[in-house]
Amino acid sequence: DTEVTQTPKHLVMGMTNKKSLKCEQHMGHRAMYWYKQKAKKPPELMFVYSYEKLSINESVPSRFSPECPNSSLLNLHLHALQPEDSALYLCASSQESGVNEQFFGPGTRLTVL
Amino acid sequence: DAKTTQPTSMDCAEGRAANLPCNHSTISGNEYVYWYRQIHSQGPQYIIHGLKNNETNEMASLIITEDRKSSTLILPHATLRDTAVYYCIGFSNTGNQFYFGTGTSLTVIP
Numbered sequence: 001d002t003e004v005t006q007t008p009k010h011l012v013m014g015m016t017n018k019k020s021l022k023c024e025q026h027m028g029h030r031a032m033y034w035y036k037q038k039a040k041k042p043p044e045l046m047f048v049y050s051y052e053k054l055s056i057n058e059s060v061p062s063r064f065s066p067e068c069p070n071s072s073l074l075n076l077h078l079h080a081l082q083p084e085d086s087a088l089y090l091c092a093s094s095q096e097s098g099v100n101e102q103f104f105g106p107g108t109r110l111t112v113l
Numbered sequence: 114d115a116k117t118t119q120p121t122s123m124d125c126a127e128g129r130a131a132n133l134p135c136n137h138s139t140i141s142g143n144e145y146v147y148w149y150r151q152i153h154s155q156g157p158q159y160i161i162h163g164l165k166n167n168e169t170n171e172m173a174s175l176i177i178t179e180d181r182k183s184s185t186l187i188l189p190h191a192t193l194r195d196t197a198v199y200y201c202i203g204f205s206n207t208g209n210q211f212y213f214g215t216g217t218s219l220t221v222i223p
Contacts, residue, residue, distance in 0.1 A: 102211065103159070104158070
């Protein structure tokens with residue numbers, strides 16, 4: 001299984017809602033990543049987890065809260081988002097952090113009203 | 114990690130080789146060059162990577178200049194399904210994150 005899955009595919013939420021994005025991989029990878037991608041822009045790194053510990057937070061606002069409950073799962077909890085947070089949220093995993101091919105999921109298209 | 118520079122867009126005739134250049138003049142000795150592509154509305158897909166030597170796999174070839182300041186991704190026989198944005202990324206083996214550049218939007222024309 002060389003797939004990273006993300007749910008939901010699409011999400012529409014209001015600014016007062018709390019929602020979560022989910023990412024899963026069963027490749028035994030020990031590094032997992034969240035990226036944010038605005039339209040016609042490259043993906044921007046948000047968070048890196050290595051061995052279930054947060055190793056990089058790229059100065060992401062606290063309204064985005066990542067969680068890695070186990071080595072296969074990565075969540076992104078969303079609260080009090082702004083319309084400018086509307087974007088494609090991509091999850092990726094790699095065998096280890098460092099020089100390793102990253103496998104990306106298809107992304108969750110988030111719209112904040 | 115090295116900053117990379119790529120042309121904004123390119124066209125290629127179907128069946129011909131697509132040669133996508135990347136400039137990474139600030140690359141350091143331990144930084145790999147990675148190539149990914151992103152087909153519209155999908156997640157990025159790994160293509161190939163290299164350090165010094167030229168590399169080839171079933172998808173593409175990667176030619177890295179001897180001074181390592183630039184590289185070229187070659188898709189030997191482009192098809193319409195190769196239409197995508199292609200990202201060249203410099204990645205250090207002491208770092209653990211990718212910084213994507215702006216990429217090249219390749220359009221394969223029938």
